[in-house]
Amino acid sequence: MIPIIGLVIGVTAGIYSGFSIPYGYSAYVAVGILACMDSVLGGVYANTQKEFEAKIFLSGFFxxxxxxxxxxxxxxxxxxxxxxxxxxxxxxxxxxxxxKIRHFLLRGRKAEEK
Amino acid sequence: MKKHQYSIAMTAICILFGIIIGVQYNTVQKQKVSTENQRLSEAATAMKQLQEERDALERKNESLEQTIKEYEQGVLGTDMMRREMEQLREFAGLTEITGGGIVVTMNDSSAQKSGNKNAYIVHAEDILAVLNELNSAGAKAVSINGQRIVGTSAVACAGSIVTVNGVRVAAPFEILAVGDAEVLQAALKFPGGVVDSLSPWGIEINIRKESIITVPAYTQTALWREAEEQ
Structure with missing residues (x-):
């Protein structure tokens, strides 16, 4: 729950900071965002499997x-x-x-392992 | 501990991730605006161009109206100009001239004489001599075998024939001259004049007075057009 609040805070801060990326670089950032989203969801999934490790998550993200x-x-x-x-x-x-996360949420970890 | 670790790391990353998303959102919004601005500025440029064009056309219209007004006010002036132009055309030999005058016919000698045959045919110089006399006697218009004599005319010898205005002409030469027939005839026939100097060679030269002759207009305008283009 806290990460979601963090996300909302981050988005708000980002929008209200007024910063923007120079023209031509936004395509890179868009793909970067996609990669980061994947990492975050990967981290969430790893957590559901109790396999989460901060080092792997952080290094993976960046x-x-x-x-x-x-x-x-x-x-x-x-x-x-x-x-x-x-x-x-x-x-x-x-x-x-x-x-995978949805499966976990609906069935629990055991069902996932089956 | 692991749960804790997860929360801290995930929250930190989510904040960072959120900031990136927010900034990207800003960028996208800005680009939308800038695209709109670009269109706007394009439209503004087009409008400015059209306004300038319109202004130029208005100025042109104004000046044309001014010209029309001047023309309307200066009908007398245009009449004068037209008369002047007609005079100039006449002077330049661009119109037919009809009037009284003389017809001079020159032909090679029919006498079969021994010696230099060249002496018994009509040369360009002979025609030039006649032409010169006619002009000096006040001929208004002269033509040689249908070729009007104008300022740029040349009567030249080209081998066995003569060219006038670059057109080949051959004997008999018929020279039309509009003017005072008496004066013109006298100019040619006075003692020691052209006719006298040519008659020993047997060159047939006849002068006929006519009450109405028509000297054709100069037709070779090609040279003039070339001159204009340069």
């Missing part, structure tokens, strides 16, 4: 974000639209994680 952005950048240099790949992969993983 590495995924940075890696995604770097891949997109590389794709842009080589004229390959890798953002589509990132969107597909991270989108699929997000849905996957969400469905």
């Amino acid at each position: 590495c995924n974000g940075v890696l995604a952005v770097m891949l997109i950048w590389l794709g842009n240099q080589l004229s390959i639209d890798l953002s589509i790949a990132a969107i597909v992969v991270y989108g699929a993983r997000i849905f996957n994680n969400l469905s």
Whole structure:
């Protein structure tokens, strides 16, 4: 519950800070957001499995974000639209994680393990 | 401890994540606005251009109206200009001239004489001599075999034939001259004049007075057009 409050606080702070990303970089940030969302949901899922580890979660969050952005950048240099790949992969993983979390919430961990 | 760890880490990350999302949201909103601004500025540029165009057209319209007014006010002036133009056209040889005058016919000598044959045919110089006399006697318009003589005309020798205005003409040469027939005839026939100097060679030169002859207009306007284009 607290993380959700944190998320709301973060979004509010971000909007009211008035900061914005320079033109041309927002595509990178968009993919970064996707990667981060995947990491967060992955963390939530890991927690449901009692496998959550702060180190893995934190490193995963930052590495995924940075890696995604770097891949997109590389794709842009080589004229390959890798953002589509990132969107597909991270989108699929997000849905996957969400469905696992939903299973857990509906059936409990034991049912999941079965 | 693990539960605690999860809460702290997740909350921290969620705050960070939220901030990123918020900033991105700001960016997207700003881009929407800037796109709208771009369209707006494009429209403004187009409007400005059209306004300038309209202003230019209005100015042109104004000046044209002014010109029309000037024309209307200056009907007398335009009449004068038209008369002047007609005079100039006449002077330049661009119109037919009809009037009294003489017809001079020059033909090669029919006498079969020994010696230099060149001496017995009509040369460009002979025609020029006649032309010069006619002009000096006040001929208003002269043509040679239908070629009107104007300021740029040339009568030149081109081998066995003669060219006038660049057009090949051959004997018999018929020279039309509008003017005072008596004066023109006298100019050619005076003792020691052109006719006298040519007759020893047997060159047939006839002068006929006519009450009405028509000298054709100069027709070669191509040269003039070229000159205008330059």
